[in-house]
Amino acid sequence: MKESPPTANIAGLPIFEPPTMTAADPRRDAARPGGTQPSDTPAAPSRPSTRQLLAAMPPAHPIRSDSATGPTSANTTVDWSHVRELRQQAAAQLANRVDENTSEDERRAVGREVIxxxxxEHVRRAVTTGVPAISVDLQATLARAVFDALFGLGRLQPLVDDPSVENIEVYGAEPIVVIDGEGRISRRPAIVESNDELIDMLTFLASRGGASERTFSTASPSLHLHLHGGHRLAASGWTTNQPVVVIRRHRLVDxxxxxxxxxxxxxDAAARFLRGAVRSRRSIVxxxxxxxxxxxxxxxxANEIDPEEKLGTIETEYELGLHRMRDRHRRIIAWEARPGSGERGPDGRAIGEITLDDLVYDALRMNLDRLIVGEVRGREVLPMFKAMQAGAGSLSTIHAHGARAAIxxxxxxxxxxxxxxxPEFAYRQIAQHVDLIVHVELRDATGNNPHDGVRDGGPPAPLRRRRQVTEIVALEPGERGMPAVTDVFVLGPDGQLVPESTPAWLARPIGAAP
Known part of the structure; x- marks a missing residue:
């Protein structure tokens, strides 16, 4: 009779081990099949109880990789169609065991148990059907791949975990584009076999958000998500020639x-001025x-605000992440808008939609000291005006190529x-409620366009980028309600910020002794 090949208990794989266990920890060997006792007989695979699995699984994402493509990128050892199949099975079971009120940590704990x-079961079937045994290393790789597909970004996850990466661009089934913190561009292997596979991945990402679930379909062809870890994902499909994904990693959070x-x-002088402006409750764009x-x-x-001030943030997608820094912001409420489905109700609004206007209305009942509206891309500017009218010291961002252009x-x-x-209403709101506009630019080491010197193919071009504040202007009501602009800081001959003028509302000149 043919002897069954040895198998390893799935729960004993590194992905399911407590993060506090070390190689010297006796619990580690005890948790494995057979413990530390030698045996000549292969241990039959057995599944621990739910309580044991949950106790053994780490609370955070356990997968890290220092390589460019990570452990789950070895196409010679992982059948990605099998990973997708297991992910679909795991997602179906997970949906039956959690709801929209389940926290992310609890979802991941249950997900580890399901995986x-x-x-x-997969190993048991392999043993009973007589197919070649699945090695422990392959089981670990498969477990990581399924976990990344279920809770992360699949084959993209090792890149998202790489601290040197800043932007990731996916163009259908083509090789992906990776941009590091210095602006160097490189290309990595494709993460999908077809456009349809990428659409399926994005549809799953949109649907798994729980209370913040999004829709990605022909009726809603754009997708905007905040990812676990605070990163931002934007995707387009059907309205583009191929599905496109852009992931922006926020390397600097705290x-x-x-x-x-x-x-x-x-x-230093500009920082002192801005610190004073924040603490004196000036509204800044x-x-x-x-x-x-x-x-x-x-x-x-925002991190210059007193930790005890009661702060509210309102964003289309969580991006600032101030509510994750509880040592800096001890009394904070973070709101996130919801786009709703593609269907329209009797009032013409998308069913389930929660707008920034709705959130501002709710926030005004929360006795806040400050209300911050995140990025302004369109009509979000009206909630920003409302937030600034309701209380001083607001913050917002906007795309523009200069401080005056921002107006x-x-x-x-x-x-x-x-x-x-x-237009007169808008100018009047800006003049009355925006105190400062701070303009920041992305420059290379010589102060030129950051894409100069970047070349495709071969080793990346030597390039060093830095972000630099290039101007700070103050606003106040002028003639006919138009905003009067004062240049507070401008770039000097050496390319550094230098004081220019003192805002009328500042008690003493910039740089004067306190």
């Missing part, structure tokens, strides 16, 4: 103005182009809300 059961001084983003560092600068400004951009966004918003 352990599925892989244990950061303040002193950190930006050290990185050359701000001068941060402007810049895409990827210039607006969100990072806004975080740094015109705010007006344009306001007019997108409808014909009832006149």
């Amino acid at each position: 352990a059961q599925l892989l244990d 950061i303040d103005l002193d950190d930006l001084i050290a990185r050359g983003t701000l001068t 941060v402007s810049g182009s895409m990827g210039a560092g607006k969100t990072t600068l806004t975080r740094a400004l 015109e951009r705010l007006v344009t966004c306001a007019m997108e809300a409808g014909q009832h918003v006149a």
Whole structure:
């Protein structure tokens, strides 16, 4: 009679081990089949109880990789169609065991249990059908792949975990584009076999959000998500020639103005001025182009707020992440809008939609000291005006190529809300409620366009990028309600910020002794 090949208990794989266990920890050997006792007889696979599995599974994402493509990228050892099949089975079981009120940590704990059961059953079938045994290493790789597909981004997850990566771009089934923190561009193997596979991946990502579930379909062809870890995903399908995904990794989250001084983003004098402006409850708009560092600068400004102030943030998708820094913000409420489904109700609104306007209305009942509205891309500017009217010291960001251009951009966004918003109204709101516009740019080491010197193919071009605040302007009501602009800081001949003028509302000149 042919002897059955030895198998390993799935729950004993590294992905399911407690993170506190070390190689020297006696519990580690005890948790494995047979413990530390030698045996000549292969141990039959057995599944531990639910309680044992949950106790043995780490609470956070257990997968890390220092390589470019990570452990789950070995196409010679992992059948990705099998991974997708296991992910679908795991997702179906998970949906029956959790609901929208289940926390992310609890979802992941239950997910680990489900994956352990599925892989244990997979190994049992392999043994009983006489197919070649699945090695322990392959089981571990498969477990990681399924976990990443269920809770992460599948084959993209090792790149998302790589601290040197800043942007990831996916163009259908083509090789993906990776941009590091220095602006160097490289290409990595494709993560899907077809456009349909990428659509399926994005549809699953959109549907698994629980209370913040999104829709990605022909009726809703755009997708915007915040990922576990605070990163941002934007995707388009059907309206583009192929499905496209862009992931922006926020490498700098827990950061303040002193950190930006050290990185050359701000001068010490400009940082002192901005710190004083935040603490004196001036409302600030941060402007810049895409990827210039607006969100990072806004975080740094927000982190200068007194930790005991009651703070509210309102965003279309969580991106600032201030509610994850409870040592810096001890009394904070974070709201996130919801786009709703593609269907429309009797009032013309998408069913299930929660707008920023709705959230501002709710926030005004929460006795907040400050209300921050995140990125303004369009009609969000009206909730921003409302937040600034309700209380001083608000923060927002907007795409613009200069501080003065940001004023015109705010007006344009306001007019997108409808014909009832006149330009005069928008200018008056800006003049009355925006105190400062801080403009930040992305520059290479010579201060030129950051894409100069980047070449495709071969080794990446040597390039060093940095974010730099290039101007700070103050606003106040002028003639006919138009905003009067004062240049507070401008770039000097050496390319560094220098004081120019003192805002009328500042008690003493910039740089004067306190």
